[in-house]
Amino acid sequence: MHVRELFDLTRRVAIITGGSLGLGRQMAEGLAEMGADLVLCARKKERCEQAADELRKLGVRVLPVACDVTKPNDIQSLVEETLNEFGRIDVLVNNAGISWGAPVEEMRLLDWSRVIETNLTGTFLCAQAVGKVMLGKHRGKIINIASVAGLSGTPAEVLQATAYHASKGAVISFTKDLACKWAPHNIQVNAVAPGWFPTHMSDWSIKNKQELLLQNIPQNRFGGKDDLKGAVVFLASDASAFVTGHVLVVDGGQSAL
Numbered sequence: 319m320h321v322r323e324l325f326d327l328t329r330r331v332a333i334i335t336g337g338s339l340g341l342g343r344q345m346a347e348g349l350a351e352m353g354a355d356l357v358l359c360a361r362k363k364e365r366c367e368q369a370a371d372e373l374r375k376l377g378v379r380v381l382p383v384a385c386d387v388t389k390p391n392d393i394q395s396l397v398e399e400t401l402n403e404f405g406r407i408d409v410l411v412n413n414a415g416i417s418w419g420a421p422v423e424e425m426r427l428l429d430w431s432r433v434i435e436t437n438l439t440g441t442f443l444c445a446q447a448v449g450k451v452m453l454g455k456h457r458g459k460i461i462n463i464a465s466v467a468g469l470s471g472t473p474a475e476v477l478q479a480t481a482y483h484a485s486k487g488a489v490i491s492f493t494k495d496l497a498c499k500w501a502p503h504n505i506q507v508n509a510v511a512p513g514w515f516p517t518h519m520s521d522w523s524i525k526n527k528q529e530l531l532l533q534n535i536p537q538n539r540f541g542g543k544d545d546l547k548g549a550v551v552f553l554a555s556d557a558s559a560f561v562t563g564h565v566l567v568v569d570g571g572q573s574a575l
């Protein structure tokens with residue numbers, strides 16, 4: 319097959335959780351630029367609708383859906399609405415995520431649990447619900463958005479987000495195990511581990527710790543508006559048919575130090 323065809327996503331259907339803004343919005347744009355129809359979901363539907371209006375200009379169909387990834391009923395509706403609209407699901411990008419800043423010794427159980435429930439349990443619940451559809455079709459691509467924070471620790475002066483680190487480390491383990499479990503069913507499960515990208519989530523750290531953060535990024539810059547597109551398109555497309563259980567790091571060299 320020609321390599322352009324391997325990367326082509328025309329008529330594929332991709333669900334992107336947390337696709338309304340930030341990295342999810344960027345990845346949605348990349349997938350749409352390669353021809354994929356999109357389902358964008360987040361808790362605030364109006365922000366999904368706004369992103370959908372913009373992305374439709376690329377000539378693809380976009381369905382905005384309200385969905386909280388910690389709620390199994392919401393996820394079931396997301397799957398049903400997607401199937402009603404498009405009749406198929408080819409790609410799931412588990413991107414919805416949150417963080418909470420507090421020293422370990424002061425972190426409240428409530429805040430720890432909220433991060434784990436969204437980043438880890440939400441990823442599991444969406445993979446499970448969409449996976450059932452993919453298992454029936456004997457094909458699919460699941461892309462879990464982890465983080466370089468899931469690969470190692472961080473000094474307290476750089477980042478105080480232990481629940482976030484733990485959740486992303488677990489997302490990587492989950493990715494590897496699910497990849498093994500579903501490999502015989504032709505479902506590839508991979509993770510992307512971004513470094514620092516300016517978004518709503520990273521806003522405080524990037525504003526207040528810019529110099530410190532850049533010292534630890536060999537490319538001496540933060541991720542930009544196109545830097546994740548290639549990674550997600552590769553893992554969503556037939557170009558990665560023999561890639562599963564992989565963690566694709568996109569961090570300007572941060573984890574190479």
Ligand SMILES: NC(=O)c1ccc[n+]([C@@H]2O[C@H](COP(=O)([O-])OP(=O)(O)OC[C@H]3O[C@@H](n4cnc5c(N)ncnc54)[C@H](OP(=O)(O)O)[C@@H]3O)[C@@H](O)[C@H]2O)c1
Pocket residue numbers: 335336337338339340341342359360361362363365385386387388412413414415416436440463464465466511512513514515516517518519520
């Ligand atoms: N920015 C970085 O530097 C960076 C680095 C590494 C990894 N990441 C990861 O990349 C992903 C996206 O982060 P971001 O920086 O783009 O964050 P962001 O700008 O804060 O966007 C988060 C997205 O997730 C949605 N979301 C949050 N909780 C949700 C829930 N319970 N159910 C459904 N949607 C939910 C938000 O919409 P609603 O609020 O409307 O629900 C929003 O669309 C996260 O998994 C994050 O951990 C980010």
